[in-house]
Amino acid sequence: MKKQIPKFENEDQERDFWASHDSTVYVKWEKAKRKKFPNLKPSTRTISIRLPESMLEDLKILANKRDVPYQSLLKMFLAERIKQELG
Template structure:
Protein backbone atom coordinates (compact mmCIF):
# COMPACT_ATOMS: atom_id res chain seq x y z
CA UNK A 1 0.00 0.00 0.00
CA UNK A 2 1.26 3.50 -0.74
CA UNK A 3 2.50 5.83 1.98
CA UNK A 4 -0.21 8.10 3.45
CA UNK A 5 -0.04 11.80 2.58
CA UNK A 6 0.96 14.40 5.15
CA UNK A 7 -1.79 16.42 6.80
CA UNK A 8 -1.27 20.18 6.37
CA UNK A 9 -1.46 22.76 9.17
CA UNK A 10 -4.63 24.86 9.17
CA UNK A 11 -5.12 28.53 10.00
CA UNK A 12 -8.64 28.06 11.34
CA UNK A 13 -11.51 25.59 11.66
CA UNK A 14 -13.19 26.74 8.45
CA UNK A 15 -10.07 25.98 6.43
CA UNK A 16 -9.77 22.58 8.09
CA UNK A 17 -13.45 21.83 7.49
CA UNK A 18 -13.13 22.62 3.78
CA UNK A 19 -10.04 20.43 3.51
CA UNK A 20 -11.56 17.34 5.17
CA UNK A 21 -14.93 17.76 3.43
CA UNK A 22 -13.54 17.22 -0.06
CA UNK A 23 -11.18 14.27 0.08
CA UNK A 24 -10.82 10.55 0.53
CA UNK A 25 -9.58 9.79 4.05
CA UNK A 26 -7.89 6.60 2.86
CA UNK A 27 -5.24 8.79 1.20
CA UNK A 28 -4.24 10.15 4.62
CA UNK A 29 -4.76 7.25 7.00
CA UNK A 30 -4.09 3.52 7.05
CA UNK A 31 -6.79 1.27 8.54
CA UNK A 32 -4.17 0.08 11.03
CA UNK A 33 -3.90 3.69 12.33
CA UNK A 34 -7.42 3.48 13.75
CA UNK A 35 -7.73 3.48 17.52
CA UNK A 36 -10.70 2.72 19.71
CA UNK A 37 -12.14 5.75 21.49
CA UNK A 38 -14.72 6.14 24.19
CA UNK A 39 -16.73 9.12 25.31
CA UNK A 40 -17.64 8.36 28.93
CA UNK A 41 -19.23 11.77 29.56
CA UNK A 42 -21.39 11.70 26.44
CA UNK A 43 -25.03 11.27 27.36
CA UNK A 44 -26.90 8.73 25.26
CA UNK A 45 -29.57 10.25 23.07
CA UNK A 46 -33.12 9.75 24.19
CA UNK A 47 -36.44 9.94 22.43
CA UNK A 48 -39.74 10.93 24.00
CA UNK A 49 -42.48 8.34 23.70
CA UNK A 50 -46.15 8.25 24.51
CA UNK A 51 -47.01 5.33 26.75
CA UNK A 52 -50.45 4.55 28.12
CA UNK A 53 -50.42 2.94 31.54
CA UNK A 54 -53.34 1.93 33.72
CA UNK A 55 -53.96 4.59 36.38
CA UNK A 56 -53.42 2.06 39.14
CA UNK A 57 -49.96 1.16 37.79
CA UNK A 58 -48.93 4.78 37.29
CA UNK A 59 -50.10 5.65 40.81
CA UNK A 60 -48.01 2.79 42.22
CA UNK A 61 -44.94 3.91 40.22
CA UNK A 62 -45.37 7.47 41.49
CA UNK A 63 -45.77 6.21 45.06
CA UNK A 64 -42.58 4.13 44.90
CA UNK A 65 -40.65 6.94 43.18
CA UNK A 66 -41.83 9.44 45.81
CA UNK A 67 -40.79 7.10 48.60
CA UNK A 68 -37.31 6.83 47.00
CA UNK A 69 -37.16 10.59 46.41
CA UNK A 70 -36.81 10.41 42.62
CA UNK A 71 -39.02 11.72 39.81
CA UNK A 72 -41.42 9.04 38.59
CA UNK A 73 -40.24 9.26 34.97
CA UNK A 74 -36.66 8.67 36.13
CA UNK A 75 -37.90 5.68 38.12
CA UNK A 76 -39.56 4.25 35.02
CA UNK A 77 -36.35 4.74 32.96
CA UNK A 78 -34.25 3.13 35.68
CA UNK A 79 -36.52 0.10 35.98
CA UNK A 80 -36.76 -0.36 32.21
CA UNK A 81 -32.97 -0.21 31.97
CA UNK A 82 -32.61 -2.73 34.79
CA UNK A 83 -35.08 -5.19 33.26
CA UNK A 84 -34.12 -4.93 29.59
CA UNK A 85 -30.44 -3.94 29.69
CA UNK A 86 -29.31 -5.36 32.99
CA UNK A 87 -28.29 -1.88 34.12
CA UNK A 88 -28.43 -1.33 37.87
Protein backbone atom coordinates (compact mmCIF):
# COMPACT_ATOMS: atom_id res chain seq x y z
CA MET A 1 0.00 0.00 0.00
CA LYS A 2 1.39 3.38 -1.02
CA LYS A 3 1.15 6.47 1.16
CA GLN A 4 -1.63 8.93 0.36
CA ILE A 5 -0.54 12.17 -1.29
CA PRO A 6 -1.38 15.08 1.01
CA LYS A 7 -3.68 17.92 0.01
CA PHE A 8 -1.84 21.10 -0.93
CA GLU A 9 -3.04 24.65 -0.45
CA ASN A 10 -1.11 25.95 -3.45
CA GLU A 11 1.47 25.04 -6.09
CA ASP A 12 4.38 26.37 -4.03
CA GLN A 13 3.50 24.03 -1.17
CA GLU A 14 3.22 21.11 -3.58
CA ARG A 15 6.52 22.00 -5.26
CA ASP A 16 8.29 22.14 -1.88
CA PHE A 17 6.79 18.79 -0.89
CA TRP A 18 7.95 16.96 -4.02
CA ALA A 19 11.39 18.56 -3.82
CA SER A 20 11.91 16.89 -0.45
CA HIS A 21 10.00 13.58 -0.82
CA ASP A 22 10.51 10.44 -2.88
CA SER A 23 7.56 9.98 -5.25
CA THR A 24 7.98 6.18 -5.33
CA VAL A 25 6.58 6.09 -1.78
CA TYR A 26 3.37 7.70 -3.07
CA VAL A 27 2.98 6.61 -6.69
CA LYS A 28 2.98 3.17 -8.34
CA TRP A 29 5.14 4.19 -11.30
CA GLU A 30 5.06 0.71 -12.81
CA LYS A 31 1.36 1.30 -13.54
CA ALA A 32 1.89 4.81 -14.93
CA LYS A 33 0.88 5.53 -18.52
CA ARG A 34 2.24 8.23 -20.79
CA LYS A 35 -0.34 10.95 -21.38
CA LYS A 36 -0.46 13.68 -24.02
CA PHE A 37 -2.10 17.04 -23.58
CA PRO A 38 -2.70 18.23 -27.15
CA ASN A 39 -4.30 21.55 -26.17
CA LEU A 40 -1.36 22.79 -24.09
CA LYS A 41 0.91 25.30 -25.74
CA PRO A 42 4.36 23.74 -25.70
CA SER A 43 7.21 25.61 -24.08
CA THR A 44 9.77 26.82 -26.57
CA ARG A 45 13.47 27.45 -26.30
CA THR A 46 15.57 29.62 -28.56
CA ILE A 47 18.50 27.80 -30.11
CA SER A 48 21.25 28.63 -32.54
CA ILE A 49 21.83 26.36 -35.49
CA ARG A 50 24.39 26.78 -38.24
CA LEU A 51 23.13 25.88 -41.70
CA PRO A 52 24.84 26.20 -45.04
CA GLU A 53 23.64 29.38 -46.73
CA SER A 54 22.36 27.42 -49.72
CA MET A 55 20.22 25.22 -47.46
CA LEU A 56 18.76 28.27 -45.73
CA GLU A 57 17.98 29.90 -49.09
CA ASP A 58 16.28 26.70 -50.30
CA LEU A 59 14.26 26.57 -47.09
CA LYS A 60 13.16 30.17 -47.58
CA ILE A 61 12.11 29.42 -51.18
CA LEU A 62 10.03 26.43 -50.03
CA ALA A 63 8.49 28.47 -47.22
CA ASN A 64 7.62 31.27 -49.62
CA LYS A 65 5.88 28.78 -51.95
CA ARG A 66 3.80 27.58 -48.99
CA ASP A 67 3.26 31.12 -47.69
CA VAL A 68 4.66 30.32 -44.23
CA PRO A 69 7.64 31.72 -42.34
CA TYR A 70 10.78 29.68 -42.95
CA GLN A 71 11.29 28.99 -39.25
CA SER A 72 7.76 27.56 -39.04
CA LEU A 73 8.45 25.37 -42.05
CA LEU A 74 11.68 24.14 -40.47
CA LYS A 75 9.75 23.22 -37.28
CA MET A 76 7.17 21.36 -39.39
CA PHE A 77 9.91 19.43 -41.20
CA LEU A 78 11.60 18.55 -37.91
CA ALA A 79 8.32 17.46 -36.31
CA GLU A 80 7.48 15.20 -39.27
CA ARG A 81 10.91 13.58 -39.23
CA ILE A 82 10.92 13.08 -35.47
CA LYS A 83 7.49 11.46 -35.64
CA GLN A 84 8.72 9.20 -38.46
CA GLU A 85 11.87 8.19 -36.56
CA LEU A 86 10.02 7.48 -33.32
CA GLY A 87 7.44 5.41 -35.18
